Amino acid sequence: MNGKVRKITLSALLIALTVICLKVISINPGYLFVRISLGPALVIFSSLYLGPIYGVIVGAGSDLLGAFVFPTGEYQPLFTLIYGLLGLLPWLLNYIFKKVNNRKFAGIFFNFALILWTIITILTVWLYPQIDNLNLKIIYSCVGVALAIGTAIAIFFISKYFKKKFPEYDNKFYRYALICLISEIVLMVFANSLVKSIHFDEPYMLMVEWMALISFINIPINSFGSYYLEVLVSKIK
Numbered sequence: 001m002n003g004k005v006r007k008i009t010l011s012a013l014l015i016a017l018t019v020i021c022l023k024v025i026s027i028n029p030g031y032l033f034v035r036i037s038l039g040p041a042l043v044i045f046s047s048l049y050l051g052p053i054y055g056v057i058v059g060a061g062s063d064l065l066g067a068f069v070f071p072t073g074e075y076q077p078l079f080t081l082i083y084g085l086l087g088l089l090p091w092l093l094n095y096i097f098k099k100v101n102n103r104k105f106a107g108i109f110f111n112f113a114l115i116l117w118t119i120i121t122i123l124t125v126w127l128y129p130q131i132d133n134l135n136l137k138i139i140y141s142c143v144g145v146a147l148a149i150g151t152a153i154a155i156f157f158i159s160k161y162f163k164k165k166f167p168e169y170d171n172k173f174y175r176y177a178l179i180c181l182i183s184e185i186v187l188m189v190f191a192n193s194l195v196k197s198i199h200f201d202e203p204y205m206l207m208v209e210w211m212a213l214i215s216f217i218n219i220p221i222n223s224f225g226s227y228y229l230e231v232l233v234s235k236i237k
Contacts, residue, residue, distance in 0.1 A: 090180075107174040110177050113178065151217075155177050
């Protein structure tokens with residue numbers, strides 16, 4: 001019973017913190033409907049640490065509460081669905097990846113997936129030209145490659161940080177990073193962009209192109225945030 005009460009209490013706290021991160025202290029990098037926030041990291045942590053049921057509650061509950069406490073227009077339930085899935089997908093991915101009993105798998109697969117995602121990100125500009133200026137396409141491509149390299153470097157040094165400070169947890173960080181990468185691409189880039197394009201009447205591929213660039217910033221933020229919270233809460237437990 002104490003364990004259940006603890007999970008409920010932690011879930012309520014995470015919902016409140018997620019709303020604050022998403023609605024109050026998020027950063028808008030320039031495009032109206034794109035933001036950088038610690039909110040998704042909290043939802044991912046809730047999924048991985050508390051399980052899929054509480055993860056869905058935290059994800060969907062934070063979006064629902066945020067929509068009514070900080071309204072920015074007409075309520076869109078599909079956003080709530082996406083954040084609910086953000087509380088489910090990480091747990092499913094973690095369940096699958098834990099079956100692969102190989103410490104190097106996550107690191108190798110993460111870097112391979114990051115390279116593949118970088119290529120896809122660049123191709124979206126050249127194959128689906130929402131940006132029709134050649135110079136802007138070149139700038140976008142260079143920025144995308146630079147951000148991808150920055151992501152790889154950030155994940156590497158974050159891994160080193162955890163290995164040095166918390167050696168008992170270091171073998172799991174790249175698995176978390178891989179989970180955050182896949183969750184970011186599937187839900188925050190493709191699914192969330194689709195809902196935003198419908199809700200705000202914006203071109204879908206333009207949303208994808210912007211969200212793809214931002215994903216390279218969100219991936220290390222979500223990886224560090226979700227993993228650090230697990231280490232911290234596990235030590236307090």
